[in-house]
Amino acid sequence: MDPHPILSDWSSPVTTTLLTAAARAVGLSKVYGEGDTRVTALDQVSVEFVRGQFTAIMGPSGSGKSTLMHCMAGLDSVTAGSATIGDTELGGLKDKQLTKLRRDQIGFVFQSFNLLPTLSALENITLPMDIAGRKPDHAWLDQVVATVGLADRLGHRPSQLSGGQQQRVACARALASRPAIIFADEPTGNLDSRSGAEILGFLRNSVRELGQTVVMVTHDPVAASYADRVVFLADGRIVDEMYGPTADSVLDRMRRFDAKGRTS
Numbered sequence: 001m002d003p004h005p006i007l008s009d010w011s012s013p014v015t016t017t018l019l020t021a022a023a024r025a026v027g028l029s030k031v032y033g034e035g036d037t038r039v040t041a042l043d044q045v046s047v048e049f050v051r052g053q054f055t056a057i058m059g060p061s062g063s064g065k066s067t068l069m070h071c072m073a074g075l076d077s078v079t080a081g082s083a084t085i086g087d088t089e090l091g092g093l094k095d096k097q098l099t100k101l102r103r104d105q106i107g108f109v110f111q112s113f114n115l116l117p118t119l120s121a122l123e124n125i126t127l128p129m130d131i132a133g134r135k136p137d138h139a140w141l142d143q144v145v146a147t148v149g150l151a152d153r154l155g156h157r158p159s160q161l162s163g164g165q166q167q168r169v170a171c172a173r174a175l176a177s178r179p180a181i182i183f184a185d186e187p188t189g190n191l192d193s194r195s196g197a198e199i200l201g202f203l204r205n206s207v208r209e210l211g212q213t214v215v216m217v218t219h220d221p222v223a224a225s226y227a228d229r230v231v232f233l234a235d236g237r238i239v240d241e242m243y244g245p246t247a248d249s250v251l252d253r254m255r256r257f258d259a260k261g262r263t264s
């Protein structure tokens with residue numbers, strides 16, 4: 001069996017990947033600093049995230065998980081290679097175009113819920129569309145609100161909601177504009193395990209029932225087990241992937257990083 005199926009994907013017919021990839025990186029490198037402070041955070045990473053799939057990105061601390069997500073979401077520039085959302089390569093975009101693409105095609109969920117404290121839950125959910133001057137699709141919004149179980153909390157401000165409820169608002173906000181892809185960076189990092197499980201269940205359902213594409217960075221093998229696929233990073237490179245992960249199988253794989261000094 002090919003030990004690096006991700007890397008050899010590029011030999012498959014281009015038409016197949018073009019049709020199914022919501023986002024992809026090709027030979028993506030990211031270097032921070034110069035001279036003594038130079039750090040290669042990503043080293044020629046090639047990966048694609050298939051439409052309608054839930055992918056978790058895992059790896060030891062400092063392996064490049066957040067950098068990969070930030071480069072792919074256009075929040076950080078790349079040093080070499082390319083990052084593409086749908087069929088748009090981010091490197092070719094001017095600042096304004098990039099802002100528009102992020103607003104229209106990407107949903108974000110962060111560890112710290114990033115809600116505006118003076119707005120109600122509903123106002124937070126529709127804020128990106130309000131800024132863009134777009135009218136929400138009410139039927140879709142109702143479905144999203146019902147799926148995250150917030151119907152009776154829409155008038156509440158973030159301070160009147162629990163952490164788990166605030167993160168549900170953030171998930172609903174990410175979904176509201178039907179983005180091509182949602183990037184979630186440690187979405188359960190600030191939540192107790194029960195609220196975390198609710199958020200993960202919700203993200204998984206948004207993939208299964210709403211056809212959403214989700215990419216999530218996590219340290220937690222249990223969180224990763226909600227995904228369809230786990231991509232493992234070490235030292236800025238993709239070193240492995242796993243389909244149909246369980247918490248145990250992910251934990252076993254992570255233990256091998258520790259045993260082998262962070263490389264596979």
Ligand SMILES: Nc1ncnc2c1ncn2[C@@H]1O[C@H](COP(=O)(O)OP(=O)(O)OP(=O)(O)O)[C@@H](O)[C@H]1O
Pocket residue numbers: 032033039040041059060061062063064065066067068
């Ligand atoms: N803005 C920056 N300037 C300099 N170095 C950076 C910057 N951002 C990240 N790095 C370095 O790049 C490497 C990868 O960092 P990154 O945050 O992507 O790792 P990570 O896998 O997300 O780590 P963690 O799990 O600890 O959050 C690290 O060595 C980090 O110190």
